[in-house]
Amino acid sequence: MAGTSDIEKAADVLRAGGLVALPTETVYGLGANAEDPAAVSRTFQVKGRPSSHPLIVHIGGAELLDDWVQEVPATARLLAEHFWPGPLTLVLRRGRRVPLEATGGLETVAVRVPDHPVALALLSAFGGGVTAPSANRFGSVSPTTADDVRAELGDAVDFVLDGGLCEVGVESTIVDATGDIPTILRPGGVTREDLESVLGCPLAVPASSRIRVPGQHPSHYAPRAQVVLVPPEKVVTEAELAQELGHRVGVFLPAAFGDAEVKAHAVVRVPDSMAAYARGLYGLLRELDQRGCDIIVASLLAEAGLGLAIANRLRRAAGPRAAA
Structure with missing residues (x-):
């Protein structure tokens, strides 16, 4: 420190x-x-x-x-x-x-x-x-x-x-x-x-705004690997299919799957706590990059509390990237 x-x-x-x-x-x-x-x-x-x-x-x-x-x-x-x-x-x-x-x-x-x-x-x-x-x-x-x-x-x-x-x-x-x-x-x-x-009043979260602020770019918070978002129940099947097609797949496995085995290059297990998930999100993305994954399969969880911020980061991580 x-x-x-x-x-x-x-x-x-x-x-x-x-x-x-x-x-x-x-x-x-x-x-x-x-x-x-x-x-x-x-x-x-x-x-x-x-x-x-x-x-x-x-x-x-x-x-x-x-x-x-x-x-x-x-x-x-x-x-x-x-x-x-x-x-x-x-x-x-x-x-x-x-x-x-x-x-x-x-x-x-x-x-x-x-x-x-x-x-x-x-x-x-x-x-x-x-x-x-x-x-x-x-x-x-x-x-x-x-x-x-x-x-x-x-x-x-x-x-x-x-x-x-x-x-x-x-x-x-x-x-x-x-x-x-x-x-x-x-x-x-x-x-x-x-x-x-x-x-004491509801607040809107518009998809776009008249004021430019950080984090609005379509592709942001992105690892080198391509991020693919699917419904939670399809995470395992999507990951195993991509692995069979020759990709080095990293998986964000929802807590609901417990200790289920997944045929993938690397598996990280999403914490139950939204606070713990938010705290570790970027570290997990970096870890899967470091482990050589070229695709990361993840899902969006409930968009309440910190789940809204997590979903925002994952959507932008999966956003369209400019051609090299």
Whole structure:
């Protein structure tokens, strides 16, 4: 776990315009000084991320929100009070401190307060905001350990802070709080049910939105292997058929199958707990890549609670990919 000297060094790297991989409760982020357009632009270059895709600005506390946005509607204030620090991102009108490089040219900005002691210590030591998209190549599986970051980005990152395994394991929930009625633009670590309980009204989760936010690309969170989604009851037959056809098949076996044997190259068993599944999802995808699978067969489980975020990640992992 990163200590005080590591955090001070990371803060110095940010001040100098460098990039720092930092742990959050969701995934590891590729951090840059949010007010330094050159550093922010380098983030896009390292990730291979289109410059039109906005970044999330991470700040050290809810009390700092007014410094980064034009106005904070009552609904946004209520959500910040209940869920920060935590895996919730609010989209609001961009304040003057935020360069357009960080927002993909939009007049809105995505902001959150991470719930990780190392991230919060870094934000405190640095004294500013940090843009921190996931610390991986654009479109690939997000990192949930420091080793994941090192394996994927290597020397392109100036400093890596090790904060252990990410507790939540999937990215933050993104809520458009610019209008009268909030909308979930990306399901994530804060569930729709929890948001609705606080707000006292139902929230929509549209398939597309007028505001660009992270995680909307058709193919995202994707391993090298092709991901195939089928109904739970067809996972075994689909996997065994693909294996017979000569593929090296990895299987996400639902808990309902117990210890059933599957004729496949590699089998990982999905945890009963949605929280455990979310925490381990990206690690499992990486594991099947490392074991040489070229197809991963999985299913969507109940889309309630964290199941909504898991389903979102799996659908985008299985999404159409651009031709090489």
